[in-house]
Amino acid sequence: MASTTLHIIGIALAAVSVGMLACALLEALTSRRDTAALAVSALVTGAAGGVLWYVTRPGVVRKRHIFATVAWTWVVITGVGALPFILGGTFDYGGAGLVEQVVNSLFESASGFSASGSTVLADFESPGRGLMMYRQLTHWYGGMGVVVLAVAVLPFLGVGGLELISAEAPGPSSDRLTPRVSETARRLWIVYIGFTVCAALAFFGADGFSSLYDAVAHAFTVAATGGFSVHADSIGHYDSVAVETVAIVFMILGGTSFSLHWRAVANRTVTYHRNSEFRSYLTMLAMASIVIVILLWLENGLSLGSSIRGGVFTVVSLGTSTGLSNATGPGSPGDYVTWVAGAQLVLLLLMVVGGCTGSTSGGIKVMRMRVLGLTMLRSMRHTQTPRAVIPIRLGRDVIGEGVVARVAGFFLLHFVLIIMGLLAVTALGGDLESSLGAVVSALGNMGPALGEAGPTSNYAVAFSQPARLVLALLMVIGRLEIFPMLLAAMALADRGRTALR
Amino acid sequence: MSWGLATLVDAGLVVGVATMLCGLAGIGDDNPDALAFGGVGAALALVAAVARRRVAPPERPTAGRVFAGIGLLWTVLVLFGAALYAGTGSVSRFDDAVVESAAGFTTTAVTLLDAAEVSRTVLLFRAATSWVGGLVAIVIAVVTLPVVLRSTALIGYTTGRRGQDLVPNATVGIRRVFTLYSSFTAVCAAAYLLTGLGPVEALVFGLGTASTGGFTGRVDSMAGYGAGTQAVAAAGMLVAGAGIFVIWWVVRGRVRPLWRSQELRTFLVLLVVATLAIAVHRGVGWGEAGFMALSMMSTTGFAVADWTAWGTSATVVLLVAAGIGSMLGSPGGGMKVMRARLLMGSAGGELRRQLDPYALILVRRDGETLTQRTLDRLGGHQIAFVVLVGSGAMLLGISGVSLLGSVWGSVSAFSTVGPSMGEVGAYGRLEGLDWPSRLALVPLMMGGRMTIPPLLAGVGLILRWYRVAVRQSRFRTRLAERRRQTRSKSDHDDA
Missing domain, CATH: 1.20.5 (Single alpha-helices involved in coiled-coils or other helix-helix interfaces)
Structure with missing residues (x-):
């Protein structure tokens, strides 16, 4: 493995260990149950990160190493991130053996760092506050990306920096905010931290929130468009319109490009409406909300108020790939697995699309969907005028053919991965409805899925252990937008073939 | 005179003759259907024969007109069938008649008819609509698009170099396709006869097999038949799914193109893989697994067992098989094996390009290298395929079908298979659906039959x-x- 790759992994591990340490302190000050688990994890992670950082020297990152660097960093932090859950015995209930505990911990860690929000946690009362906050913190780290963080603290990283950010950041191209890559990464993190603070304050001020702990925990979730909550019934626990409204606003903002947030803050002017992707994103959420509210009202027999409350919250939650739920229990208006099939299919579509490029959300992304739609329209025009040269435009910009081909390739691979994932998960024992929802949800980093893996259930009920591992892998693949993980796997295969020869 | 009208007249002649023969077959049944079908068929055939002398297709029709003509042709065929069903009272409601007719002409194995209740004439007419639909689909794929249109935008929908062998020009091509297709149908019907079926039943099965229509008229499809009949059906589906080129090569005794065809190899490999993947399930026999894999990949829709009760992953394998579909030049639907291959090649190339943006990545089809422009267009069509299937699922979901039934039903109807999980079931019975859901299937079946361009x-x-x-x-x-x-x-x- 290249020295720079190990160096970046070292920095990422060090960053994660700081979070673990902070949570260990919180645990020591509050419930004290998992203090040792968090402290030991922080020590091990920090030591491993420190050694890697000390013994390796960063250099220029080669093109072929970029994807491997990002992929390996994510694999390592997902593995190490499971340590507090394993050591704390978080999943040691119901006669679970060590293997099952490890599998569940890895699943929870992958779900956390990939900002998915799918959970196998059934007992939300036993773990201490520190451990629960660590669970939320994994979202926050993964939302903006640990590699972006590493680049921000690596001022000497040369050529490959922007490519590293591109490989990790969601979207077909990364937005360079400043000429210096490390400065771009730093600014992104500054906006991200500011956003989280604002969300925490808004939650804390909302009628229904009981503590600062709850507010910070949910701020981590909405900033990262994750989906974890410190309560088993998620946002439904508060049963408060004010809390849900705050969550809706911050989920929408979390699904928006952070470059746009930076520009709004830096220029002190609101420029969101000039961004065509943002307009499409809002239109999509509005249209989906209208359709679902009508379907819930007319076909599910809910009152108009319940339809609006349940429909809009769920649309925004899944449309931004957050995955929070306002269901107060099975069969309540927010429990979307009880909705009519048409409404669930609209949600499935939202799960596939996701939020804007450059945001913390998952899915294919609105911009890519627009490019795909325009490619389809171009094909439509080509059937009549086969020789016409028709460029694809987004707003006033003409999209290069290379980007169009890349987007089409991404879509195809996404589609193929859904099918492969579906085959694998159903072969490992999942039912079709839950598996379809879970695979789409995992690749799009949504969180809750359909069927037995709905918002009022959890993945341990719906899927076998091997299926959970497959889903965890899909979450990481989805978070890195497919290419890095597949290319890293291809590089490994190539190396194996060469070694065999 | 427009190309569409000329095609409509040709199709009218075939439909007229077929309808007349169905009517003739029912004479002596003491059933008014025979007279009505015979009379309407004869009148249509006569009008079409007269019109054929006066209508000549233009030398070089534009792409837009050809496509509009294809759309018009399918619509008129479906409406004709519906009018006949409703007019003769074979199907009581007009909307149900439209669904039945659309299922027939689009070679989709869903039905409201029951062989025990309808006359011999209606049974034969329903099977004949599938046969005509299959013939029209093959002619469009191997003659119209590559020869009449000669458009590079349609590579992936046309048959490339190998097409020139079977179809040197439009007239010869249509004649050869008609002869091969009819002969194959006759062979299928004869084989069914040998397995002990009655003449009408053998003919209905033969028409359903050769056209990949999958219609049997029985509520349990092929489940109640013996191993011999099922073996004939499997062999027939294999050949029908492999397409008219394979039949042509076999008839001409040409082994080399058979051996060198990437598409045929992929088709067979996929079949074997699907069979293996299904057969690992407890309680599913190799024969049943192979039969259902064939039925789905050829998009025929015959069923020998209630496969919806098999393991979940087996049904997913069948869903994927139905989505991929058959080979180019076959009357079957789906994405088609060749296009799936090309798209996978294109996606793999894009993956490699991430490492080396300047890499020259070639995607070939039977030795022909495809341009990036062609691949882009194919990608656009693939996006349209997914969008249409997704929209179809949503349409079904809103019309009241369950989530699973909507997703499965949309893929199945768009691939012109028919049977699906949920309300429709393994044997393609439409009684479980409300009328809005049944009607929602019509645009899906027709869209799948017309293909994307x-x-x-x-x-x-x-x-x-x-x-x-x-x-x-x-x-x-x-x-x-x-x-x-x-x-x-x-x-x-x-x-």
Whole structure:
């Protein structure tokens, strides 16, 4: 493995260990149950990160190493991130053996760092506050990306920096905010931290929130468009319109490009409406909300108020790939697995699309969907005028053919991965409805899925252990937008073939 | 005279003769259907034969007209069938008649008919609609698109170099396709006869097998038949799914193209893999697994067992097989094996390009290298495929079908398979659906039968007409406004 790759992994591990340490302190000050688990994890992670950082020297990152660097960093932090859950015995209930505990911990860690929000946690009362906050913190780290963080603290990283950010950041191209890559990464993190603070304050001020702990925990979730909550019934626990409204606003903002947030803050002017992707994103959420509210009202027999409350919250939650739920229990208006099939299919579509490029959300992304739609329209025009040269435009910009081909390739691979994932998960024992929802949800980093893996259930009920591992892998693949993980796997295969020869 | 009208006349002749023969077959049954079908068929055949002498297709029709003609052709065929079903009272409601007719002409194995309740004539007519639908689909794929249109935009939908062997020109191509298709149907029917079926049943099964229509008229499809009949059906589906080129090569004794065909190899490999993947399930026999894999990949829709009760992953394998579909030049639907191959090659190339942006990545089809432009267009069509299937699922979901039934039903109907998980079930019975859901299947089946380019062209034409109409109406309004202003000004001057 290249020295720079190990160096970046070292920095990422060090960053994660700081979070673990902070949570260990919180645990020591509050419930004290998992203090040792968090402290030991922080020590091990920090030591491993420190050694890697000390013994390796960063250099220029080669093109072929970029994807491997990002992929390996994510694999390592997902593995190490499971340590507090394993050591704390978080999943040691119901006669679970060590293997099952490890599998569940890895699943929870992958779900956390990939900002998915799918959970196998059934007992939300036993773990201490520190451990629960660590669970939320994994979202926050993964939302903006640990590699972006590493680049921000690596001022000497040369050529490959922007490519590293591109490989990790969601979207077909990364937005360079400043000429210096490390400065771009730093600014992104500054906006991200500011956003989280604002969300925490808004939650804390909302009628229904009981503590600062709850507010910070949910701020981590909405900033990262994750989906974890410190309560088993998620946002439904508060049963408060004010809390849900705050969550809706911050989920929408979390699904928006952070470059746009930076520009709004830096220029002190609101420029969101000039961004065509943002307009499409809002239109999509509005249209989906209208359709679902009508379907819930007319076909599910809910009152108009319940339809609006349940429909809009769920649309925004899944449309931004957050995955929070306002269901107060099975069969309540927010429990979307009880909705009519048409409404669930609209949600499935939202799960596939996701939020804007450059945001913390998952899915294919609105911009890519627009490019795909325009490619389809171009094909439509080509059937009549086969020789016409028709460029694809987004707003006033003409999209290069290379980007169009890349987007089409991404879509195809996404589609193929859904099918492969579906085959694998159903072969490992999942039912079709839950598996379809879970695979789409995992690749799009949504969180809750359909069927037995709905918002009022959890993945341990719906899927076998091997299926959970497959889903965890899909979450990481989805978070890195497919290419890095597949290319890293291809590089490994190539190396194996060469070694065999 | 437009290309569409000429095609419509040709199809009218075939449908007329087929309908007349169905009527003739029912004479002596003491059933009024025979007379009605025979009379309508004879009249249609006569009108078409007279019109055929007067209507000649243009030498070089434009792509838009050809696609519009294809859309018109399928619509008229479906409406004709529906009128006949409803007019003779074979199907009581007109909307159900439209569904039955659409299922027939699009070679989709869903039905409301029960062989125990309908006359021999209606049974044969339903099977004949599938046969005509299959014939039209093959002619469009191997003659119209590659020879009449000669458009590079359609690579992936046409048959490339190998097409020139079977179809040197349109006239010879149509004649050969008709002969091969009819002969194959006759062989299938004869084989069914040998397994002990009655003549009408053998003919219905033969027509359903050769056209990949999958219609049997029985509520349990092929489940109640012996191993011999099922083996004939499996062999027939294999050949029908492999397409007209394979039949041509076999008839001509040409082994080399058979051996060198990437598409055939992929088709067979996929079949074997699907069979293995299904057969690992407890309680599923190898024969059943192979039969159902064949049925789905050829998009025929015959069933020998209630496969919806098999393991979940087996049903997913069947869903994927139905989505991929058969080979080019077959009457089956789906994405087609060749296009799936090309798209996978294109996606793999894009993955490699991430490492080396300047890499020259070639995607080949039977030795032919495809341009990036062609692959982009194919990608656009693939996106349209997914969008249409997704929209179809949503349409079904909103019309009241369950989530699983909507997703499965949309893929199955768009691939012209028919049976699906959920309300429709393994044997393709439509009684479980409400009328809005049944009607929602019609555009899906027809869309799948037309394939993507004509569908996109049709939508494009409608959009263009709409734009022109809007422009004209704006122009007229402006003109009227100006006239009014001029008149009021002159009135004012006069005053």
